[in-house]
Amino acid sequence: MRYLYLIFLFFTALSLSAQTINYSISFDNAIHHEAVVTVNFPDIDQDTLSVRMSRTSPGRYALHEFAKNVYAFKAKDAQGNILKIYRPNPYEWQITGHNGNVTIEYILFADRGDGTYSQIDESHAHLNIPATFIYAPSLSDRPIEVDFVNREDLEWKIATQLAKVKNNTYSAPNLYYFMDSPTELSNHKVREFIIDDQTVKLALHDPGTEEEADKYFEKVKKVVTAEKEVFGELPQFDYNTYTFLACYIPNASGDGMEHRNSTILTSTRTLANGGMDGNIGTVSHEFFHSWNVERIRPKSLEPFNFEEANMSGALWFAEGFTSYYTNLILCRATLISPEKYIEGLTGTFNYVWNSPALQFFNPIEMSYQAPFVDAATSVDPVNRENTFISYYSYGSVLGLALDLSLREQKLNLDDFMKLVWSQYGKTEIPYTLENLHQTLNSYAGEEFGNQFFNNYIYKSGMPKYKELLESVGVSISQDSNTVYFGAAVTISNENNGIIKSNPTIGSPAYTAGLDKGDLITHINGRPLQEDIAFNALLKQFRPTDKLSIDFIRDGNKKNTVLTLEPDPHYSIQLMEKTENLPSKQMLKARNSWLKL
Incomplete structure (x- = not known):
C-alpha cells in the first residue's frame, strides 16, 4: 500500500511540475527603467489563452491600468513559432494557435517606487507584482515559479515573502499569493529577530550606516512587540516569516502597503535625513494590518478582484481603526511621548469634526469612495473639500471615541480587537458590518453596541469627544479670538491672493460667494503684499469684522462683503498644560490607555 501511495505522490508531483507557470525577469536596461519579462504557460487545454495585466493591486481600491507600461509584446509556441494575438480591450491579449504551450515576452517600463507601482533603475528593482507580471485568469490555481535574473554587478540581493526554491528562483502556490508578494532587489541591509518562534525581518534599502540600521531596527522591534500585545499573539505567518521591505531613498515615493506576510515601506526620507x-x-500602520485587513478581512474584499475596482463599506474599520492604533502604538512603545501623541490628535480631529461632508455620507459611505480617491486619478475638478472625509481619519477618530467610551465601562478597544481576531482573524472567516456590530454587542452589551453603530456608523453623528477626552485628562478647547476665512489662499508674485481650494460650505468665504480660482486684489481697499502671508494678514482682524473683498474672476472685477467668524478648530493637549489639572482618576485612566 505504501508503494502505491509513493507512486501516487510521484505522479502528482510530475503533474504539478508540468502545469507550473514559469516567469523570468531580467534588468539589463535598468538604467532606463526597463525589465524584460518572459512567462511560459504550459499544458493549455483551451483554444484561446487569455492573458492580462491587472488593473488593481492588493491593498488598493482604485483602478491603475498597469498595462500602459507594457510594450514589445510577443507570443510563441513550444517550437518558437510566432502566435496570433488579438486585443479585445486595453489590458487583455488573446492568443490562438498555440498547440498547448505559450511563451510570452514583453518589456516593462517601471519608474515609481511605492506600494502600488514598480521601479527599476541601477539602485534597485522594486517590484509590485500586479504592476510587473502578466497573468492568465483561467490558470489562477496553478503553482508559479519566478526566476529573478539578478544584477550581481550591482550587488543586489532578493527580499520577498515568496518561498525560495533555489538560487534566484522563488515560488508561489497560486496566482493570488504571487500577486500579494512584493519583491525588492537591491543592495539592502538585513536585520531579523525571533519572536514566538517566528522570524521578523527588515530588508532595508537605505544609504545609511550599519549603526543607523541597527538603531532603526530596535524601533521596529518595539512596534512589533507592542502590537502583539493588542491582539495577544502574532498571526501565523506563512513560512514562519514576516518581512518589512523598506526602501528609503530620494527617488522613491512615500507610501506603505500591507501584504499577508510582508509590507512595502517607501519614503524619500533616508534614516539620516529625518527617516529615523x-x-x-508607517511601520506601525502596516504591521497592524497583518491582523486587521490581511486576516481580519472584510467579506466585501473577498475575493480580491484584479480586473475591476474593489469597493468595501468597512474601510472605516479596516483602515481607520488601524490608523487609530498607528500613533497609539508608537506612544505605548515609548517611541513618541504622551504629549506628542495627544497633541497629534488635533489635526485629524479637526479635519473630521469640522467637515461639511458629515451631512452627505456616513463612515460606510465614505468607505465606498475609495475607488475615487485611493491614488486614483482624474482630470475634472471635484468637490472633495466639502463632500469627502478620508476613511483613514474618520475611522481613526471613531476608534478613539470607541476606545474611550469602552474604558468608561471598564472595557477597552484592545480586548474588542482580540475578540474580533479570535472570531474572524484566526479563523480567516471574512466579516460583514453586521458581524462587527454583533461582536460589539456581545462584548459591551446590546445597548452600548447598538448606540455606537446606530449613531456613528449607520449615521454620521459625532460622539461627545469633550467628555471622553476629559476622562483621560485631556483638554480640548477653541480660541474664540482667532478669525476664520474658510478657504486656502496663497499670495502670488503679482500680489494677488489666489483661492486654492473650494471654500468650505457655510464658511465666510463660501457665504460671501468666493470660489476656487478667484484672485483677491484688495481687502478694505488695501492691496495685498507678497511678503505677508494671507493668514498673517488676517490676524489684524477680529471675529465678526466685515471685510470688503475686491477680486477678479474670469477676467472680471468683482466685489463682495465677507463677515469673519471665530475659528472652529480645536486644540487638544494634556490637561497639565492648561489651568486645570487632571484628577488621580483621570491619570489612572490615561495610564491604562497609553500603557504608561
Missing part, C-alpha cells in the same frame, strides 16, 4: 523618526509611523 519620520518613517516609523
Whole structure:
C-alpha cells in the first residue's frame, strides 16, 4: 500500500511540475527603467489563452491600468513559432494557435517606487507584482515559479515573502499569493529577530550606516512587540516569516502597503535625513494590518478582484481603526511621548469634526469612495473639500471615541480587537458590518453596541469627544479670538491672493460667494503684499469684522462683503498644560490607555 501511495505522490508531483507557470525577469536596461519579462504557460487545454495585466493591486481600491507600461509584446509556441494575438480591450491579449504551450515576452517600463507601482533603475528593482507580471485568469490555481535574473554587478540581493526554491528562483502556490508578494532587489541591509518562534525581518534599502540600521531596527522591534500585545499573539505567518521591505531613498515615493506576510515601506526620507523618526509611523500602520485587513478581512474584499475596482463599506474599520492604533502604538512603545501623541490628535480631529461632508455620507459611505480617491486619478475638478472625509481619519477618530467610551465601562478597544481576531482573524472567516456590530454587542452589551453603530456608523453623528477626552485628562478647547476665512489662499508674485481650494460650505468665504480660482486684489481697499502671508494678514482682524473683498474672476472685477467668524478648530493637549489639572482618576485612566 505504501508503494502505491509513493507512486501516487510521484505522479502528482510530475503533474504539478508540468502545469507550473514559469516567469523570468531580467534588468539589463535598468538604467532606463526597463525589465524584460518572459512567462511560459504550459499544458493549455483551451483554444484561446487569455492573458492580462491587472488593473488593481492588493491593498488598493482604485483602478491603475498597469498595462500602459507594457510594450514589445510577443507570443510563441513550444517550437518558437510566432502566435496570433488579438486585443479585445486595453489590458487583455488573446492568443490562438498555440498547440498547448505559450511563451510570452514583453518589456516593462517601471519608474515609481511605492506600494502600488514598480521601479527599476541601477539602485534597485522594486517590484509590485500586479504592476510587473502578466497573468492568465483561467490558470489562477496553478503553482508559479519566478526566476529573478539578478544584477550581481550591482550587488543586489532578493527580499520577498515568496518561498525560495533555489538560487534566484522563488515560488508561489497560486496566482493570488504571487500577486500579494512584493519583491525588492537591491543592495539592502538585513536585520531579523525571533519572536514566538517566528522570524521578523527588515530588508532595508537605505544609504545609511550599519549603526543607523541597527538603531532603526530596535524601533521596529518595539512596534512589533507592542502590537502583539493588542491582539495577544502574532498571526501565523506563512513560512514562519514576516518581512518589512523598506526602501528609503530620494527617488522613491512615500507610501506603505500591507501584504499577508510582508509590507512595502517607501519614503524619500533616508534614516539620516529625518527617516529615523519620520518613517516609523508607517511601520506601525502596516504591521497592524497583518491582523486587521490581511486576516481580519472584510467579506466585501473577498475575493480580491484584479480586473475591476474593489469597493468595501468597512474601510472605516479596516483602515481607520488601524490608523487609530498607528500613533497609539508608537506612544505605548515609548517611541513618541504622551504629549506628542495627544497633541497629534488635533489635526485629524479637526479635519473630521469640522467637515461639511458629515451631512452627505456616513463612515460606510465614505468607505465606498475609495475607488475615487485611493491614488486614483482624474482630470475634472471635484468637490472633495466639502463632500469627502478620508476613511483613514474618520475611522481613526471613531476608534478613539470607541476606545474611550469602552474604558468608561471598564472595557477597552484592545480586548474588542482580540475578540474580533479570535472570531474572524484566526479563523480567516471574512466579516460583514453586521458581524462587527454583533461582536460589539456581545462584548459591551446590546445597548452600548447598538448606540455606537446606530449613531456613528449607520449615521454620521459625532460622539461627545469633550467628555471622553476629559476622562483621560485631556483638554480640548477653541480660541474664540482667532478669525476664520474658510478657504486656502496663497499670495502670488503679482500680489494677488489666489483661492486654492473650494471654500468650505457655510464658511465666510463660501457665504460671501468666493470660489476656487478667484484672485483677491484688495481687502478694505488695501492691496495685498507678497511678503505677508494671507493668514498673517488676517490676524489684524477680529471675529465678526466685515471685510470688503475686491477680486477678479474670469477676467472680471468683482466685489463682495465677507463677515469673519471665530475659528472652529480645536486644540487638544494634556490637561497639565492648561489651568486645570487632571484628577488621580483621570491619570489612572490615561495610564491604562497609553500603557504608561
